[in-house]
Amino acid sequence: MEKTMTLNLRVNPTVKQQAEDVLKQLGIPMATAIDMYLRQIIMTGGIPFSLSLPKAPAALNADTMTDDQLHATLQVGIKEIQNGDTVDAASALHSSGNNTNEAV
Numbered sequence: 310m311e312k313t314m315t316l317n318l319r320v321n322p323t324v325k326q327q328a329e330d331v332l333k334q335l336g337i338p339m340a341t342a343i344d345m346y347l348r349q350i351i352m353t354g355g356i357p358f359s360l361s362l363p364k365a366p367a368a369l370n371a372d373t374m375t376d377d378q379l380h381a382t383l384q385v386g387i388k389e390i391q392n393g394d395t396v397d398a399a400s401a402l403h404s405s406g407n408n409t410n411e412a413v
Contacts, residue, residue: 316343 325339332342349357364370371379389395 328342329339332339337345346357369382374382
């Protein structure tokens with residue numbers, strides 16, 4: 310019989326709940342999913358998926374803009390703020406389909 314060990318993790322409660330909701334639909338308990346993840350780390354010799362920072366769209370990447378382009382883009386943003394054409398960050402990320410993740 311294989312021995313078991315308890316693993317205590319601190320995670321964002323919202324992230325945990327969202328993951329549990331997905332795993333429930335898949336019929337996989339959280340403990341099994343964590344075990345699968347750890348086994349994949351062993352099998353692949355590392356994190357079993359690509360890790361990278363998200364790339365900013367070229368239209369928003371200040372590193373690729375001229376000073377005039379950056380100034381014009383900032384002016385558009387200032388006008389939007391002055392006109393009240395804004396949304397909070399959480400809503401903007403949610404509506405664009407992006408998810409924020411915290412480390413396990």
